[in-house]
Amino acid sequence: MRQPRRTEHMVRYHREFSYKGKNRHSGFSFLCTQDGIPIKDAWGPEAQINWDKCNSGEYDVIDHGVEKEEWDYTHPATIDCNRCGTEITLHSSWANSCDKCGVEYNGSGQQLAPRSQWFEDTNECEADVLNNYDPEAIYQDADLESLSW
Numbered sequence: 001m002r003q004p005r006r007t008e009h010m011v012r013y014h015r016e017f018s019y020k021g022k023n024r025h026s027g028f029s030f031l032c033t034q035d036g037i038p039i040k041d042a043w044g045p046e047a048q049i050n051w052d053k054c055n056s057g058e059y060d061v062i063d064h065g066v067e068k069e070e071w072d073y074t075h076p077a078t079i080d081c082n083r084c085g086t087e088i089t090l091h092s093s094w095a096n097s098c099d100k101c102g103v104e105y106n107g108s109g110q111q112l113a114p115r116s117q118w119f120e121d122t123n124e125c126e127a128d129v130l131n132n133y134d135p136e137a138i139y140q141d142a143d144l145e146s147l148s149w
């Protein structure tokens, strides 16, 4: 299914604790609701133990309360492959290949010539192609990584 690229505003909340006398970010962060109610389904396996120790005073931590985190997440556009109909997510602005048949599309969903023809047909040298590479695409992937808890 074709879907345009769209940006979603994301908000989540954490209950934050940091170790006394240490860096503010050395400590614990627990996913919770706006009201500070723990969202334990989303926690990792160690979180319950740490949560208990933070709240019982076993850990020497400062309770920073609930903190709001906001960011914009851009969902890349998707298209259907012209050749085989497989859905392709346009992660990259310059080349996204179909998993099934290998046809490539740019970030606007326009079909690209086979790579073997790139430099001859377009007069582009490799440096030009690399300069067109969209670093945002990398950051989006990196965001996805760091968002898994």
Ligand SMILES: [Zn+2]
Pocket (backbone or CB within 6 Å): 081, 082, 083, 084, 085, 086, 098, 099, 100, 101, 102, 103
């Ligand atoms: Zn295909």
